Amino acid sequence: DSGVTQTPKHLITATGQRVTLRCSPRSGDLSVYWYQQSLDQGLQFLIQYYNGEERAKGNILERFSAQQFPDLHSELNLSSLELGDSALYFCASSVGTGTASYEQYFGPGTRLTVT
Amino acid sequence: AQKVTQAQTEISVVEKEDVTLDCVYETRDTTYYLFWYKQPPSGELVFLIRRNSFDEQNEISGRYSWNFQKSTSSFNFTITASQVVDSAVYFCALSEAQAGGTSYGKLTFGQGTILTVHP
Numbered sequence A: 001d002s003g004v005t006q007t008p009k010h011l012i013t014a015t016g017q018r019v020t021l022r023c024s025p026r027s028g029d030l031s032v033y034w035y036q037q038s039l040d041q042g043l044q045f046l047i048q049y050y051n052g053e054e055r056a057k058g059n060i061l062e063r064f065s066a067q068q069f070p071d072l073h074s075e076l077n078l079s080s081l082e083l084g085d086s087a088l089y090f091c092a093s094s095v096g097t098g099t100a101s102y103e104q105y106f107g108p109g110t111r112l113t114v115t
Numbered sequence B: 001a002q003k004v005t006q007a008q009t010e011i012s013v014v015e016k017e018d019v020t021l022d023c024v025y026e027t028r029d030t031t032y033y034l035f036w037y038k039q040p041p042s043g044e045l046v047f048l049i050r051r052n053s054f055d056e057q058n059e060i061s062g063r064y065s066w067n068f069q070k071s072t073s074s075f076n077f078t079i080t081a082s083q084v085v086d087s088a089v090y091f092c093a094l095s096e097a098q099a100g101g102t103s104y105g106k107l108t109f110g111q112g113t114i115l116t117v118h119p
Helices: none
Strands: A005-007 A010-013 A019-024 A031-038 A042-050 A053-057 A064-068 A074-078 A087-094 A110-114 B003-005 B010-014 B019-021 B024-026 B032-039 B046-052 B059-061 B064-069 B074-079 B088-096 B113-118
Touching: A005 A087, A010 A019, A019 A087, A019 A110, A031 A074, A042 A064, A042 A074, A074 A087, B003 B088, B010 B019, B019 B113, B024 B074, B032 B074, B046 B059, B046 B064, B074 B088
Parallel strands: A010 A110, B010 B113
Antiparallel strands: A005 A019, A019 A074, A031 A042, A031 A087, A042 A053, A064 A074, A087 A110, B003 B024, B019 B074, B032 B046, B032 B088, B059 B064, B064 B074, B088 B113
């Protein structure tokens, strides 16, 4: 158990809908990262937050947004869902920011299926 | 841009065989970090090791060992005396430590190597 929690574990929804994925980092970790794992794209970095502020953006679609709250949990919002958004979404957390030296611990993931 | 290549898509071995998973990376930075993660059938990503670009010492942890060679931009992973429980997808990842840059620790992953260990 990495100490990172994600809810829900599974999510099935229809095209055009909007969903929210939730992540709680390990105790003491200030950085939260979101990744998407799909068969065709592999594991891709989406976005990072540190202590409530956005710090880095990857290949995140405009239909997707995220935020980190004062209690450090983070939410990833996916809207106008398409079939291609079906994937496993991971949240990871690490102690610090501004440096890549802190290993990232991953949550169990949320498997999103868009039908 | 940084890139990680794991040329072996799938490897199949019989229990107790040694197996090496290859990882080749590309980066323009002199300071960077390399990682290996394991993704068992249950789906979670498990951190195995982190290596910084200034430390080329090989590392051994039980049946696992890692060989980092800057000259060939490789960070290979060897499992000695493999076991069925080692069956998983293994990912190599790279992160650049750019002070003042925009790469704040995001990981760039390889495509992964599926390792199947048969009894």
